[in-house]
Amino acid sequence: MARIHVIQGDITRLQVYAIVNAANSSLLGGGGVDGAIHRAAGPELLEACRKIGGCPTGEARITPGFRLPARYVIHAVGPVWHGGKHGEAELLASCYRHSLQLAADHGLKQIAFPAISTGAYGYPFDEASSIAIRTVKEWLAAHNMVEEVYFVLFSDHHYQRFQQFLHKEETSG
Numbered sequence: 232m233a234r235i236h237v238i239q240g241d242i243t244r245l246q247v248y249a250i251v252n253a254a255n256s257s258l259l260g261g262g263g264v265d266g267a268i269h270r271a272a273g274p275e276l277l278e279a280c281r282k283i284g285g286c287p288t289g290e291a292r293i294t295p296g297f298r299l300p301a302r303y304v305i306h307a308v309g310p311v312w313h314g315g316k317h318g319e320a321e322l323l324a325s326c327y328r329h330s331l332q333l334a335a336d337h338g339l340k341q342i343a344f345p346a347i348s349t350g351a352y353g354y355p356f357d358e359a360s361s362i363a364i365r366t367v368k369e370w371l372a373a374h375n376m377v378e379e380v381y382f383v384l385f386s387d388h389h390y391q392r393f394q395q396f397l398h399k400e401e402t403s404g
């Protein structure tokens with residue numbers, strides 16, 4: 232079974248095969264982690280994203296990482312939170328699964344996720360974290376192509392909270 236790591240920091244600094252971007256469906260950049268990734272990767276990333284021409288919510292697309300230490304960026308489009316009764320949970324889980332599948336399809340053994348949808352898209356952090364953990368664990372149990380998954384939390388508060396959730400999932404089986 233693959234290893235899961237939780238780290239605090241800036242995902243643009245990670246030297247792993249693939250980092251995941253919390254993108255929007257235009258794939259043309261935005262604020263938050265998306266803005267940080269585009270700034271660090273350089274203008275070639277926007278050019279590559281423009282050629283893809285967008286991505287539906289719940290899916291993901293892959294580009295090179297250009298000037299990033301990561302070789303690839305997987306652009307996942309998370310759901311905007313509209314109260315939880317509009318399929319948000321399934322769309323968020325789908326983002327994680329699509330991203331892992333893209334990594335596997337490209338033979339990428341490491342993937343790093345930010346907390347998709349928990350910033351500007353307003354998904355409650357605790358719920359988003361449980362979905363992320365559960366979905367990634369289920370996917371890893373069924374596939375053996377990805378060896379290391381990193382959850383990268385930007386703030387210390389989110390980092391602490393995420394670790395509690397991971398621990399709880401582990402102790403409850």
Ligand code: ADP
Nearest residue numbers: 241242253263264267345348349350351352385
């Ligand atoms: P979304 O639109 O999907 O909500 P955001 O970028 O607004 O995306 O936020 C997603 C999460 O990414 C938030 O929890 C935010 O704190 C975090 N974040 C912002 N910048 C970075 C970064 N450089 N590295 C890792 N996580 C980041």
